Amino acid sequence: MKKNKSTQVHTIFQKIAPSYDKMNTIISLGTHQSWRKQATALAKLRPNSNILDVCCGTGDWTVALAQQINHKGHVTGLDFSDSMLAVAKEKIAKYQLDEKASLLQGDAMQLPFDDNKFDIVTIGFGLRNVANALVTLQEMFRVLKPGGQLICLETSQPTAPVIRQGWELYFGHIVPLLGKTLVNEKKEYTYLTDSTHNFVNYKQLASMFWQVGLKHVYYHRIMFGAAAIHTGIKP
Known part of the structure; x- marks a missing residue:
């Protein structure tokens, strides 16, 4: 089932990549960027931070993080969809962030990095789409340096x-109709x-954060609980 979900999700994101940003703005009523700003504000960023953005998609958070660091820092955006990464690549070029940001196609459940590598690891709107969220959190924890911070921004339930x-009503009926009407992608x-x-x-x-070994776990619900930001520190 996990393999089937990975294949299903990959197929979906390969297809919707060209319309993803447009639809994300419509579905979230334009709030998703402010949600990322709130999540970024909770990050313990330093000018030279080494950051990994897991399930980076079209790169909005990768770009936002890269804009907060100097040339000694770096953000790596990782995603399994090359179509989503193609959109992210255009944004990095547009904002002239090539020296501070790079992209890599890879599996969130098998991160291709050594242990204890990153100061901050983020994941935005991606954890619910991986085949095994706990394994993904374990991998994110593994590549964090001791004292490093994990930040998750995800949709939630009021x-x-x-x-x-x-x-x-909105997510169960209206959003699929918007997908059908605007981009002919109701199924996705x-x-x-x-x-x-x-x-x-x-x-x-939050319990899963504790389970993988994170400490000082904190969560902040936004937009009446429609989304939530979780953070934790690797001891």
Whole structure:
């Protein structure tokens, strides 16, 4: 099943890469960039930080992080979809960040890096799409330096009953219709909304952070619980 999910997700992201940024802005009502800014504000960034952005997709967070460091720092964006990475490559070139950012195609569950390599490891809107979220967190923990920080920005589920009902209606019915109407990709956007519904809640994700060995685990819910930022430190 895990292999099937990996194949399914890879196929989906290969297909939606050209429209992903447009649809992400529409679906999140333009808020996804502000969510990344909030997550970045929680990062213990130094000018020379060595950062890994896992499941970097079209590179928005990779670019934002690279803009916060100097030429002695570096951000590596990793994703398994070459189509998504092609979009990210264009952004890195557009913002002239070639010296501070690089891209690599790879598997989040088998990171191609030595232990204790990075000061900060991030993952934005990617953990719910990997075949095994716990294994991915273990790999992110492995490549962190002692004292390094792991940051996860992910969609989540509101808990207030009225807001939850509106959220269910929007993500369960409206988003797939937007995918069909705007980019003729209803099936793909049905999967993406289902992945949000089926992923662990914010408390369970915090427990997974503790489980892999992270300390000082902290979470911050945003937009009435529609998304959450989790952070932890490797001892």
